[in-house]
Amino acid sequence: MHELGLMSSAMDAVLQQARSRGAQRVHRIVLRIGALAGVEPESLRFAFDVVTRDTIAAGSTLEVDAVPARARCAACAEDFDAGTDYVFSCPRCGQLSGDLRQGRELELAQIEMS
Ligand SMILES: [Zn+2]
Numbered sequence: 001m002h003e004l005g006l007m008s009s010a011m012d013a014v015l016q017q018a019r020s021r022g023a024q025r026v027h028r029i030v031l032r033i034g035a036l037a038g039v040e041p042e043s044l045r046f047a048f049d050v051v052t053r054d055t056i057a058a059g060s061t062l063e064v065d066a067v068p069a070r071a072r073c074a075a076c077a078e079d080f081d082a083g084t085d086y087v088f089s090c091p092r093c094g095q096l097s098g099d100l101r102q103g104r105e106l107e108l109a110q111i112e113m114s
Helices: 002-020 041-052
Strands: 026-034 061-067 070-072 079-081 100-102 106-113
Touching: 002 026, 002 041, 002 106, 026 041, 041 061
Parallel strands: 026 061
Antiparallel strands: 026 106, 070 079, 070 100
């Protein structure tokens, strides 16, 4: 389960920020996750519980900001919803596009601490 590794590095970053700001408690963490990031939300939540245990982030809330996959057509410059099947065909002109603009995000969007 690679979510555990991902969550563990995310938590390292969170705790480092908390330390540098002198925070005693982390209340809420928001992660931006693309539809094609290959992350399963349920596994992520499980990993979150594991890595926050016995830290100042224990009992905090994990929020997932889901980013839909969007691609751009090279032929007509249309931006469109790409879906999650890795075959992106333009709804306007039918061209296949490999130009994924968003959907692979996996980043820390927000941390609430005090
Ligand atoms: Zn097109």
